Amino acid sequence: MHDDILVFDFKSLYPSIIRTFNVDPIALQEGVRLPEAEAIPGFRGGQFSRETSILATIVDDLWTAREKAKKQNNTVWSNAIKIIMNSFYGVLGSAGCRFYDTRLASSITMRGHWILAQSKIWFEEKGLDVIYGDTDSIFVSLHGSNFEPKDAVSLEQELNTWWDIKIQREFKLHSRLEIEFESHFSPFLCQRFEAWKKDQRNVTRV
Template sequence: MNSMYGVLGSAGCRFHDTRLASSITLRGHEIMMETGTFIEQLGFDVIYGDTDSTFVWLKNCQSLEEANTKGKMLEEQINQHWQQKISAEFDLPSLLEIEYETCFKHFFMPTLRGSDSGSKKRYAGLKETSQGHEIVFKGLESVRSDWTELARSFNKPYLKKCLANKA
């Protein structure tokens, strides 16, 4: 749906219609909201969700293996939920699929000013790999091209130090 949004939202597309792009965004939002509610009904806390991702806090995991097992279980149950729902409501097979991507051992997502919710697609996380630890940056000043070199040169090492000290 996201790729269709990009095409249909572009004035250069033969089938350009802002209503179609808006409809795709709205439906994606509804799907992720229902997915978040479903995850919470399973007893997990949803930290953040948007049109193409959901972050879940897997409390009390003692190992990466346990977290990965829970992540895969959530993937299966969410996909099964959508298969059943689409089949029951529309008598169609579901083409929706969520994929468990990664587990962050430590995670930082700044909140929006005056809010308790995370800011869209801005986070840093420490994940375990076969080569050790890897720090992932998304949307923060350390990786944004519209921020100064000074901001990037300060923020990236600072966040690395903060997350690495938690390892």
């Protein structure tokens, strides 16, 4: 049981990774021919051209359309566009897709893992305890820290600025990552999954 938990969520994380790191089938084919110093690094042997951008351009257009729908309070249209943007990862990771390549899907999911792990380290260096995370969210405990719930927005802004600088410094890219403060829970109950699995093994089936 936790007293104060702040939840931070990366806005459309996988589409943001596609836009930031130019994860694209054609950019991959051109990128693997480039010297490592000239390409955008991916995972599982993938690397991407900095010039070619087909998929990222499509996602950019969808992103703009979604922001417009949100401003118009058109929730249905906004959610539809969000689903379309997220579907690009699923397609690239499907063996039935003509553009299927494990280097594409892995460069999205493994980059996502890296982003969450780096964000976790950032919070911990602030003296905050990260108690949980999923695909695109981080749950942060304020217990024992110098922060209060009212500091959530400033933490959001600081982390976004940190990512802007980090992406520029390490990759010479413009960051499209955007983390948002989503919720404050007090109290918050979190049961560890490992304990749940252990309990399930002890259940007698009848």
